[in-house]
Amino acid sequence: MPNDVITATTTVDASADTVFAILADPAQHAAIDGTGWVRESLDGRTLTEAGQIFRIAMYHDNVEFDDGHYEMANKVVHFDRPHGIAWEPGQRPANGGDIEFGGWIWRYDLTAEDPARTRVTLTYDWSGVGSALREHIEFPPFAIEHLHNSLDHLAELARRG
Structure with a gap:
């Protein structure tokens, strides 16, 4: 069975509360993003609980409609302040x-x-992707360096406070 998970880890010079607050603010996600695909938050709300949906404007050259612009609706699947947060x-x-x-x-x-100081591990897990979607998209759709870039961006945001 293939390993459908990649991770990157860094230590950020900020408290876990500070780092979590940045991650729970979708308006910060474009600045964190390591791929350059994430644009702005479309809801303007902070994440507060599992089950919450938040929308993000995106851009990718390979998207064949709307000149590469599209929208993602993300569902918070894990929310444990200040220990962890995840979305699908x-x-x-x-x-x-x-x-x-x-x-x-x-x-x-x-x-x-x-x-x-906070140790941050970023995980991208595509184990739940079905075979039909895997026929159209190669996973992961980016190099692992993008995870490291995201963590570097997060560390810089947290450092600036």
Whole structure:
């Protein structure tokens, strides 16, 4: 069975509360993103609980409609302040209806090393992606360096406070 998970870890010079607050603010996600695909938050709300849906504007050159612009609706699947947060991206079908989730998850796990330093592990897990979607998208759809870039961006945001 293939390993459908990649991770990256870093230590951030900020408290776990500070790091978690950044991650729980979708308005910060474009600044954190290591791929350059994430644009702005479309809801303007902070994440507060599992089950919450938040929408993000996205852009990717390979998207064949709307000049590469599209929207993701993300469902918070793990919320444990200040220890961890995770979401599963999905989209509404073009004809409307319920959000369809793709089966991949972004997860951040935070461990306070001391009051001003936090170990952060970023996990991208695509083990829930079905075979039909795997025929159209190669997983992971980016190099692991993008996870390291995201953690570097997160560390810089946290450092600036």
